[in-house]
Amino acid sequence: MASKFDVSQQKGLMAFNGFMGSKSYVEGFQFSPADSEVFSKMAGCPDAKKAPHAYRWYVHIAAISGVRGLSSGAAAAPAAPAKKEKAAKKDKKADKKAAKKPAKEDDDDDFDVFGDDDEEEDEDAGKPKETRAEMLERLKKEANDRLTAKAAKQRTMVAIEVKPWDTEQDLNQLWKKITTEIQQDGVKWGENCHLVEVAFGIKKICMSFVMGANNSSDDIIEQIEALEDEVQSVEMTSMNVL
Known part of the structure; x- marks a missing residue:
């Protein structure tokens, strides 16, 4: 079922968006390796306006998988032009002073869809980042562990x-x-x-x-x-x- 959607292409992504219109998971009623397979093929988070169902599913699977820091894709608004030559010169001097200081990270460039606070971000700062291959391997292992645990209770x-x-x-x-x-x-x-x-x-x-x-x-x-x-x-x- 998962292999029928080429979500790396726009056409396949839109077909997947329609497929997920009334679903929470790719197969059945709980997270499975099929969700991991489709998730791994996506280049990034789908556009919430163009593919709202695919976006909803992607954010949900990312939450289950522990993926953080999804980009919101919001572009910064252009600065208004200076009205007076004097103000322009003043701004130029201010820019030179700002260049000597370390650049401050723009909060809008990295939107955390999971609402983590600063304390949690500080705790994760020292941890090594998980590669995509490691994330996929972990997802498959977690899905297999859940199936094994379910079978043990049968x-x-x-x-x-x-x-x-x-x-x-x-x-x-x-x-x-x-x-x-x-x-x-x-x-x-x-x-x-x-x-x-x-x-x-x-x-x-x-x-x-x-x-x-x-x-x-x-x-x-x-x-x-x-x-x-x-x-x-x-x-x-x-x-x-x-």
């Missing part, structure tokens, strides 16, 4: 059917044995089960468990099948991410 519900060997087995007792003896960190068994008739009076146990991202449903099924004197077979019927 929980999955698995439904299984356990078939016994004959009709004389106590299936409630077998269910209790399975949920008591087969334990793993991150696995939680359902609080109950129900019995469904298969054929010729034989019933099967329909039960479930919830597991984490580091657990394996195959391992749990193999442990149940290891109870070979009591279990004929185990079949997984569904798996749903919570």
Whole structure:
């Protein structure tokens, strides 16, 4: 999706501006590597009047990325011409005196869209500036870390059917044995089960468990099948991410 816009060109930037008319992010509803990819291709901050949606998105992604000191692009107004020759000479002398003093930084040349105060700027003055390549690498790492953290919290519900060997087995007792003896960190068994008739009076146990991202449903099924004197077979019927 991100690769379809050549935002380095004016035509591609305007197409991207229209695309972002009702969006906060390039893909989905949260910051992703797709935003980093488009951001890295832009030569600078889009014009707020010509491309307001692209400008809004750019400032937002810059804030997430920690980019500071975006140029406002405002041009300084030209000075009014002197009305009298005497005033012109006076101004010339003043210019010579000003030339001997260190030039004072023009506050309008560097507009901080994030509203940082002078104290924060002083704290950052001694820190090395982040290169564009370093910034892109950091953005990709942060996006991958967020995806990894989300996956680590993922929980999955698995439904299984356990078939016994004959009709004389106590299936409630077998269910209790399975949920008591087969334990793993991150696995939680359902609080109950129900019995469904298969054929010729034989019933099967329909039960479930919830597991984490580091657990394996195959391992749990193999442990149940290891109870070979009591279990004929185990079949997984569904798996749903919570």
